[in-house]
Amino acid sequence: GAVVSQHPSRVICKSGTSVKIECRSLDFQATTMFWYRQFPKKSLMLMATSNEGSKATYEQGVEKDKFLINHASLTLSTLTVTSAHPEDSSFYICSARDINMNTEAFFGQGTRLTVV
Amino acid sequence: AQSVTQPDIHITVSEGASLELRCNYSYGATPYLFWYVQSPGQGLQLLLKYFSGDTLVQGIKGFEAEFKRSQSSFNLRKPSVHWSDAAEYFCAVGALNNNDMRFGAGTRLTVKP
Numbered sequence: 241g242a243v244v245s246q247h248p249s250r251v252i253c254k255s256g257t258s259v260k261i262e263c264r265s266l267d268f269q270a271t272t273m274f275w276y277r278q279f280p281k282k283s284l285m286l287m288a289t290s291n292e293g294s295k296a297t298y299e300q301g302v303e304k305d306k307f308l309i310n311h312a313s314l315t316l317s318t319l320t321v322t323s324a325h326p327e328d329s330s331f332y333i334c335s336a337r338d339i340n341m342n343t344e345a346f347f348g349q350g351t352r353l354t355v356v
Numbered sequence: 357a358q359s360v361t362q363p364d365i366h367i368t369v370s371e372g373a374s375l376e377l378r379c380n381y382s383y384g385a386t387p388y389l390f391w392y393v394q395s396p397g398q399g400l401q402l403l404l405k406y407f408s409g410d411t412l413v414q415g416i417k418g419f420e421a422e423f424k425r426s427q428s429s430f431n432l433r434k435p436s437v438h439w440s441d442a443a444e445y446f447c448a449v450g451a452l453n454n455n456d457m458r459f460g461a462g463t464r465l466t467v468k469p
Contacts, residue, residue, distance in 0.1 A: 281464075282461070283446065283459045283460060283461045283462050284400075286456075331397075333399055333400065335457075344390060344402070344405060344457075345457065347392075347400040347402075348399055349398060349399035350397075352397060
C-alpha cells in the first residue's frame with residue numbers, strides 16, 4: 241500500500257514557541273491531505289483538509305491562525321502549531337490521498353506533541 | 357449528517373476467545389466503511405475496508421467484517437483473539453467521491469491471558 245511519512249514522531253517544545261509537523265506521501269501524489277487531532281483515549285477529530293496549491297479548509301472550531309497548514313507540493317503538507325500552549329499537547333495524525341486513485345486515504349504514524 | 361457509533365468503549369476477552377466489535381453508521385449515500393487498529397502511541401493501521409461487492413470482507417491479522425445495510429452495521433469479528441490484538445479499534449465511514457471521513461469513538465480491547 242501507499243506510504244505516508246510523518247515527522248517528527250515526538251516533539252517537546254516550550255510554551256510560546258512554534259512547532260512544525262511534516263506529512264509526506266512517499267510513493268504517490270497526495271492531492272489532498274487531512275490533519276487530525278486525537279486527545280487521550282479519544283477518537284480522531286478532523287482539523288482541516290488541505291488541497292495542493294490552495295488554502296486549507298478548517299473544521300468548525302479550529303483556529304486557522306493557530307494551526308497553519310501549508311500544502312505547497314503534491315507530496316508534502318505541513319502543520320505548524322503557532323505560539324504553542326500546554327493545551328495544544330496532543331497526538332496529531334495526517335492522512336493523504338490521491339483524488340485520482342480509487343482508494344482511501346493513507347495515514348501517517350502520528351506526532352506526539354508535548355508543550356511544556 | 358454522517359456519523360459512526362461504536363457502542364462499546366471497552367471490551368475484555370480471554371485469549372483464544374472469539375471477538376465481535378460493533379459499529380453502526382449513519383450516512384446519506386453509499387457508505388465506504390473501514391476498520392482501523394491503533395496501538396498506544398502509534399498511528400492507524402487499516403484492518404479492512406468495504407467499498408462494494410461481497411458484504412463479508414476479509415482483512416489482515418485474521419479479522420473480518422460484515423456489512424449489513426438493513427442494520428446500518430459493519431461489525432468486526434475475529435474467531436480467536438491473540439494477546440497481540442490488544443489495542444484501540446476505530447470504525448470509520450466515508451466516501452471516495454468526497455474528502456470526509458468520520459471516525460467512531462473507538463473500542464479499547466483488552467485481552468486476558
